[in-house]
Amino acid sequence: xxxxxxxxxxxxxxxxxxxxxxxxxxxxxxxxxxxxxxxxxxxxxxxxxxxxxxxxxxxxxxxxxxxxxxxxxxxxxxxxxxxxxx
Amino acid sequence: xxxxxxxxxxxxxxxxxxxxxxxxxxxxxxxxxxxxxxxxxxxxxxxxxxxxxxxxxxxxxxxxxxxxxxxxxxxxxxxxxxxxxxxxxxxxxxxxxxxxxxxxxxxxxxxxxxxxxxxxxxxxxxxxxxxxxxxxxxxxxxxxxxxxxxxxxxxxxxxxxxxxxxxxxxxxxxxxxxxxxxxxxxxxxxxxxxxxxxxxxxxxxxxxxxxxxxxxxxxxxxxxxxxxxxxxxxxxxxxxxxxxxxxxxxxxxxxxxxxxxxxxxxxxxxxxxxxxxxxxxxxxxxxxxxxxxxxxxxxxxxxxxxxxxxxxxxxxxxxxxxxxxxxxxxxxxxxxxxxxxxxxxxxxxxxxxxxxxxxxxxxxxxxxxxxxxxxxxxxxxxxxxxxxxxxxxxxxxxxxxxxxxxxxxxxxxx
Numbered sequence: 001x002x003x004x005x006x007x008x009x010x011x012x013x014x015x016x017x018x019x020x021x022x023x024x025x026x027x028x029x030x031x032x033x034x035x036x037x038x039x040x041x042x043x044x045x046x047x048x049x050x051x052x053x054x055x056x057x058x059x060x061x062x063x064x065x066x067x068x069x070x071x072x073x074x075x076x077x078x079x080x081x082x083x084x085x086x
Numbered sequence: 087x088x089x090x091x092x093x094x095x096x097x098x099x100x101x102x103x104x105x106x107x108x109x110x111x112x113x114x115x116x117x118x119x120x121x122x123x124x125x126x127x128x129x130x131x132x133x134x135x136x137x138x139x140x141x142x143x144x145x146x147x148x149x150x151x152x153x154x155x156x157x158x159x160x161x162x163x164x165x166x167x168x169x170x171x172x173x174x175x176x177x178x179x180x181x182x183x184x185x186x187x188x189x190x191x192x193x194x195x196x197x198x199x200x201x202x203x204x205x206x207x208x209x210x211x212x213x214x215x216x217x218x219x220x221x222x223x224x225x226x227x228x229x230x231x232x233x234x235x236x237x238x239x240x241x242x243x244x245x246x247x248x249x250x251x252x253x254x255x256x257x258x259x260x261x262x263x264x265x266x267x268x269x270x271x272x273x274x275x276x277x278x279x280x281x282x283x284x285x286x287x288x289x290x291x292x293x294x295x296x297x298x299x300x301x302x303x304x305x306x307x308x309x310x311x312x313x314x315x316x317x318x319x320x321x322x323x324x325x326x327x328x329x330x331x332x333x334x335x336x337x338x339x340x341x342x343x344x345x346x347x348x349x350x351x352x353x354x355x356x357x358x359x360x361x362x363x364x365x366x367x368x369x370x371x372x373x374x375x376x377x378x379x380x381x382x383x384x385x386x387x388x389x390x391x392x393x394x395x396x397x398x399x400x401x402x403x404x405x406x407x408x409x410x411x412x413x414x415x416x417x418x419x420x421x422x423x424x425x426x427x428x429x430x431x432x433x434x435x436x437x438x439x440x441x442x443x444x445x446x447x448x449x450x451x452x453x454x455x456x457x458x459x460x461x462x463x464x465x466x467x468x469x470x471x472x473x474x475x476x477x478x479x480x481x482x483x484x485x486x487x488x489x490x491x492x493x494x495x496x497x498x499x500x
Contacts (some may be wrong), residue, residue, distance in 0.1 A: 019152040037153070044221045052218050 001080045006073050013049045017042050028069035050076075054083050091270020097263075098500060099344040100336050101178070101329035103171025104438050105164060107140030107322050107425045111171070115435075116442045118424065119450040120472050124306035125425045126320050131287045132207070138300060138308045139284040140322025140426040149239065159201060159226050160282035162235030164325035164431075165192055169236045169276050176329040177341055178274070189272030190233045190246035191262040192327070193255025193279030195429035195487070197248065198227035199286040232280050244272050252487025253391070254352070255279045256326065256433025257495045263330045264347045273335065278434035280325035289429075293319055296360070298395045300426075309427075310454035311392035311399050311420045312462040312469075319393045320426030326434035333500070344441055348480065348498040349378025355490025362398055367405035367492050371482065374494035375409070378480075383413040385496070386478035387449050388466075389436045390420045391486045393427050400461045402486065407464055417449040417473055418466045424453060433485030437497065443478040444499045 001009065011023055014032075021036040032038050046066055050056040056079055058066075065075035102112045107125025109115030118125065129139035146155050146163045149170040155163055169190070173180050205223055212218045225231070233246040245266070251258035256279030263277030283289050293299040300318040302308040309320040336343055351373035355363035375382065388410055392399040410416050421436040422428075428435050443449055455469045479499045486492050 016156075017153075019156065041157070041221060048218065048221065052212070 001083050001085055003073050003077055005085050006076050006080055007069060009053070010046070010069060010072055013046055016049070017045045026069060031067045032069070054080060056080060056083070091268050093268055095268045096333035097267050097330055097347040098333045098336050099328050099347070099497065100331050100341040101172040101176025102326065102344065102438055102441065103168040103173070103175060104324070104326035104435060105142040105144040105167055106324045106326070106428065106435050107142055110142070110144040112175070112438055112442065115439060119421065119439050120448060122451065122453050123424070124453065125322070126305045126309055128305050129284065131284070131290060133287045134290045134294070137290055138302070138305045138320045138426070140320060140324065140428060141284065142323050154239070157222065158235050159231055160285055160323070161194065161197060161232040161280050164280045164282060164323065165232040165236050165327065166239045168278065168280065168325040168327040169240060172276060172327045172329050178329065183274065185240070185242045186244050187273040188242045188244045189263065189266045189275045190236050190242060190244070191259050191266065191275060191277040192233040192236070192248045193251055193257070193259030193430050193433065194229070194232060194248045195252050195255050195281055195283060197229055197231055199288055200282055201226040203286055203288060236276065251493070252489060252491050253427065253429055253432055254485040254487040254491045254493040255430040256435065256437070257350070257483060257485040257493035258352065258433070260328060260330070260347070260434060260495060261350045261352065261493065263328070264350070267330060267332055273331070275330040276327055277330060278325070278327040279430040279432070281323050281429035281431045283429045284321050284323045289321055293321070300394060307454050309394055309423050311390070311394040311423050312403070312452060312459055312467070313455045314457040314459045316394040316396065316399065318395055322426035322428040324425065324428035324431040324435055326431055326438045328434065343500045345444060345497040346500045347495070348380065349374045349496040350494065351377060352491070352493045355492065357490055360488055362401040362486055363490060364401050364405035364408065366490065367402060367486060368408040370492040371405065371409045371484065371494045374482065374496050378496045378498070380480065380496065382410050383415045385410070385413070385416050385480050385482045386476065387440050387443060387481045388416055388418045389440050389481060389483045390418060391432070391484040392420050393422055399459070402484065403462045403464055411465065413466065416466045417468050417476065418464050419449055419468045420452040421450070433483060433493065433495070436485070437481065437483040437495065440481050440483070441497070443476070443481070447474065447476045447478060449473045449476055449478065
């Protein structure tokens with residue numbers, strides 16, 4: 001998947017996790033938590049959805065990389081470069 | 087707060103919030119019951135296929151964000167809806183209520199089956215790889231979930247828990263609320279029962295295997311307690327929660343009082359996993375009458391538990407006959423004939439279905455009785471058409487459940 005495709009996938013997951021949020025104005029450089037109501041269980045949902053949808057395994061020590069859209073895409077790009085778009 | 091709790095405190099109902107398959111407010115529910123409107127509909131659930139159920143259609147988003155609905159359980163959403171509706175109905179000045187002094191006591195038949203079945207269904211698609219088992223599973227399936235979701239939604243910091251009491255749970259929740267008020271554990275009790283059971287295939291499959299799941303060509307006619315052609319239970323979801331307060335507190339604030347908890351009793355059959363025992367059921371009703379200081383012919387309505395199983399209805403009718411057989415002033419009815427069996431919510435919903443009889447003087451009917459089973463024939467049975475022009479001052483609400491759990495709750499006019 002390309003970086004743009006990964007971004008779309010994360011947006012889709014966020015849409016499920018945070019259905020009350022308007023994601024159209026999301027600032028990719030800012031942390032998710034500063035822009036929307038997300039707690040630790042929600043972040044685990046992101047990890048879980050990536051595991052379910054793409055078999056991507058994210059070790060607990062790496063969760064810190066999921067802070068913002070930019071950091072998430074940067075972290076996932078090498079992991080998902082051979083992943084086909086669903 | 088006037089009282090710190092006393093065994094002699096009078097406990098009254100000041101608010102009702104409910105969702106049932108045929109109404110999402112007390113008034114709509116009552117109107118459906120008086121007009122013979124069934125809430126049972128066609129239903130389909132995985133593995134079991136086509137069957138019937140009582141499905142609730144309240145607006146989950148009235149009191150929850152979509153995020154919270156997703157995070158929680160159906161039982162939690164039902165409980166939150168009912169709790170908010172009951173508080174609104176009570177007229178309590180909620181923003182100024184001390185949330186530490188509110189207790190939440192919710193009866194459930196079962197809890198957790200829905201989420202466990204969903205997760206197993208989900209991981210089946212991943213060759214049973216448990217690494218995709220949801221981290222939401224445990225907070226969703228802990229037994230206190232529906233009560234805990236109410237506290238999260240309303241910011242209540244008093245005690246909360248569920249009371250697992252099979253199908254006697256609705257009464258058990260109310261009894262717990264009254265007891266906690268008398269013990270001084272809270273000044274306001276949110277209590278009753280809820281059920282999400284129609285979302286677990288296991289309950290349908292279990293009743294089917296037991297030969298106790300209703301079958302019929304017409305959904306509205308499927309739940310037929312006391313009728314010769316009854317053949318089992320219609321499973322329903324629903325909830326009904328009450329605000330209970332000490333009488334002096336309610337009177338001081340000028341609250342509308344629906345009725346007073348006059349007496350109650352719970353006991354056990356100790357005889358069979360599923361078959362009811364009229365000896366203990368009748369003893370339970372007599373204990374409730376004794377504690378209320380009432381005789382059988384002082385009771386205006388007996389709201390029966392009967393679920394439309396072949397043997398269960400006969401057993402309960404035998405128990406009711408022993409206690410009320412000589413009363414010429416007691417009407418006997420059944421709410422499940424309209425809404426099916428709402429499991430943990432059954433007791434509290436069925437009481438609510440009768441509560442407005444104090445105001446309108448009507449005993450709602452038991453519908454779908456085309457051919458009364460002689461073994462269920464009781465003096466005072468109200469069949470197919472409501473009975474009007476009555477002076478109803480007391481209701482005895484029966485709720486019984488598996489493993490031989492019995493409850494009888496008496497509410498009287500204030």
